[in-house]
Amino acid sequence: MKGGLISKGFIYFLCVSFLLMMNGFHAIGAEVKGKGIPIGEMISKGEVKFEARENVWKAVEPSYFPIFQGTKVKTEKGNAVITLSDGSQIEVSPNSHFSFDQSDRFVLSQGRIEFRIPSASETNFKAGSLSILKSRSLQATKDLSTVPAKNEETIGSIDIHSNGSVTVKSIQGKISILNQDRTVLAALSSKDSVTIPSTTAGTKSKVMVAQAGATPAAEGTAEFLGISTWGWVGVIAGAAAIGGIAWAVDETTEVEVEVIPVCP
Numbered sequence: 001m002k003g004g005l006i007s008k009g010f011i012y013f014l015c016v017s018f019l020l021m022m023n024g025f026h027a028i029g030a031e032v033k034g035k036g037i038p039i040g041e042m043i044s045k046g047e048v049k050f051e052a053r054e055n056v057w058k059a060v061e062p063s064y065f066p067i068f069q070g071t072k073v074k075t076e077k078g079n080a081v082i083t084l085s086d087g088s089q090i091e092v093s094p095n096s097h098f099s100f101d102q103s104d105r106f107v108l109s110q111g112r113i114e115f116r117i118p119s120a121s122e123t124n125f126k127a128g129s130l131s132i133l134k135s136r137s138l139q140a141t142k143d144l145s146t147v148p149a150k151n152e153e154t155i156g157s158i159d160i161h162s163n164g165s166v167t168v169k170s171i172q173g174k175i176s177i178l179n180q181d182r183t184v185l186a187a188l189s190s191k192d193s194v195t196i197p198s199t200t201a202g203t204k205s206k207v208m209v210a211q212a213g214a215t216p217a218a219e220g221t222a223e224f225l226g227i228s229t230w231g232w233v234g235v236i237a238g239a240a241a242i243g244g245i246a247w248a249v250d251e252t253t254e255v256e257v258e259v260i261p262v263c264p
Helices: 002-035 227-254
Strands: 040-045 047-054 056-059 065-067 072-073 080-083 090-094 097-101 105-117 124-127 130-134 154-160 167-172 173-177 184-188 193-198
Touching: 072 080, 124 154, 130 167, 130 184, 167 184, 184 193
Parallel strands: 105 124
Antiparallel strands: 040 065, 040 080, 047 056, 047 072, 072 097, 080 090, 090 105, 097 105, 105 154, 124 130, 130 173, 154 167, 167 193, 173 184
């Protein structure tokens, strides 16, 4: 009887262990699947780092470094060349910070880049609140033989200056610059360039303006039950004062009790 219970317990233990192990394999598979495949590759020279985890930066492999969506990279005293799977090429200058928030959108947070985008590519760029993308030329014609077999590639550069302004230059092809409301701010043709001020580009962090009233966290006056720390101090002090007055009145009452003499 005892041996049978031990055997059943051992079988249950194996089953539970197997289920836990399979759950672990599923978790690992989900993590790998979530990371996905690289959207491109990068070769670099000099001091170039990537964010391995939050606020932890490590040096990249100079000869080959895979680029994934969400990976943050900074070129300190180095430069880098990125080749995407769609054939786009991006050259990153020193002291630049960038990432890909989407598989086809390059986010430049600081520095300067030069790019070469094939006609069939959907790669676009973001600098501050600006969206920079190539313009599509629509041409209507009845004779299909007059339609060019291949559009020209788009070549240009984006430069975020130290004062927060952004300069976009088109070396070849047409480029559109949009704000965060998707309103076209500028349309560039070949050999054109434009500089967007920092107030429009949104590359500078907003300055916090002091407001009257609701700044308890900044002044160290945390609230409890809707009452600030100093409010609770006042409540406690008031309660203590009322208690002291009540005690004093009680003591006075006891001392002033009238004593009536009893005649023998």
